[in-house]
Amino acid sequence: MHRKQKEAATARSARVWIAGLTGLALAQGAAAAPLIDLGVAAQYSAFIFGDVKAANDVEGRLAVGGSLTANGLSVGYRAPAGSTGPALVVGGDVKFTNGRIYSSAPGSVKDSSAGEGNLVPWDPALAHYGNSYGVFGGQNKGSSSYLDLRAEPKISGVVDFKxxxxxxxxxxxxxxxxxxxxxxxxxxxxxxxxxxxxxxxxxxxxxxxxxxxxxxxxxxxxxxxxxxxxxxxxxxxxxxxxxxxxxxxxxxxxxxxxxxxxxxxxxxxxxxxxxxxxxxxxxxxxxxxxxxxxxxxxxxxxxxxxxxxxxxxxxxxxxxxxxxGHQVPEPQAGWLAALAAAAAALVARRRSKT
Incomplete structure (x- = not known):
């Protein structure tokens, strides 16, 4: 075999080798479990971008990017003990009548929700609960006066809905x-x-x-x-x-x-x-x-x-x-560069032998 033919064969072998390793790296990256994170929405039972025209029972916190109209809504009574911030966030107008914004369960409440999910201590009788509050960025359109609803013009500082x-x-x-x-x-x-x-x-x-x-x-x-x-x-x-x-x-x-x-x-x-x-x-x-x-x-x-x-x-x-430590990271540019350098070294070594 002529020298140029040997060098071409060596180069082909190196390309096959690096392609195989690169494919392995990509396959490992593709096999990685996806990252699924709901971000700020995970703090709420419901996170709605626009209007809520009716609501009656939301066990955790509620975030509404548009306007809220609700009659007889109970909200917030199963939020974990120690939760901070408003139990209700409304970006627009609010008309909330004949309901209650509950505070989260006090630490003294023992779990009585066996079989009802996530094992958050709460009292189904709601006998030990105080009241929390809500904020809104628009106008109060006639909500019940006993509800603690606070105007918050800079609502994006509370929740950036967009x-x-x-x-x-x-x-x-x-x-x-x-x-x-x-x-x-x-x-x-x-x-x-x-x-x-x-x-x-x-x-x-x-x-x-x-x-x-x-x-x-x-x-x-x-x-x-x-x-x-x-x-x-x-x-x-x-x-x-x-x-x-x-x-x-x-x-x-x-x-x-x-x-x-x-x-x-x-x-x-x-x-x-x-x-x-x-x-x-x-x-x-x-x-x-x-x-x-x-x-x-x-x-x-x-x-x-x-x-x-x-x-x-x-x-x-x-x-x-x-x-x-539960996921395989996607192949990075540095990893691929290292493969290229290794392949170049292999080619140089084989050329020196020929």
């Missing part, structure tokens, strides 16, 4: 592109979800409802059954349909993952209207009007609320950050 909306909308879109880790099957009317079973995994399921699930102008989600998911895993369910989606079916197998952990997230990146029944999990629907008469055990994030439904205190637990 920044939160941008962050959460981007997060929703990113989650919708994650690769599936489990299987989705619909042998009969129900949909069965089966995960990988890996400990600490982020299980991802994609659901695109077909024509048989269409009722009028709405996509109707049938009952869901979840299986083969480790006790310490997260579950992300991407519902990919646009338009009106109804989450009103049953949810079998979700409760053990959601309760005391808060690790189930329904992501509706494209929906513009979502009807909620009883849902065991958080709901991220940044573009959607939310309505229904059900109960959501999780953090609720949406564009607006048009009909009152109950919202429990079951905040979503963020996935570990890379420095926590």
């Amino acid at each position: 920044a939160a909306q941008n962050q959460l909308t981007a997060l929703s879109g990113s989650l919708a592109t994650l690769a599936s880790t489990g299987t989705v099957a619909q042998p009969w009317s129900d949909i069965s979800l089966s995960g990988s079973g890996k400990a600490g995994a982020v299980e991802v399921f994609d659901i695109l409802l077909g024509s048989k699930n269409k009722l009028g102008g709405s996509w109707v989600m049938p009952s869901l059954t979840l299986s083969n998911v480790a006790a310490d895993a997260w579950v992300v369910i991407n519902i990919l349909n646009e338009g009106d989606v109804q989450l009103t079916g049953g949810f079998s197998g979700f409760k053990p993952v959601q309760e005391a952990q808060g690790k189930v997230l329904f992501n509706l990146a494209k929906a513009n209207r979502v009807k909620l029944g009883w849902v065991d999990g958080s709901v991220l629907a940044p573009k959607a009007e939310l309505y229904g008469q059900g109960h959501v055990e999780g953090t609720v994030i949406g564009a607006s609320i048009s009909q009152a439904f109950e919202i429990g205190w079951e905040p979503f637990t963020p996935t570990p950050k890379p420095q926590d």
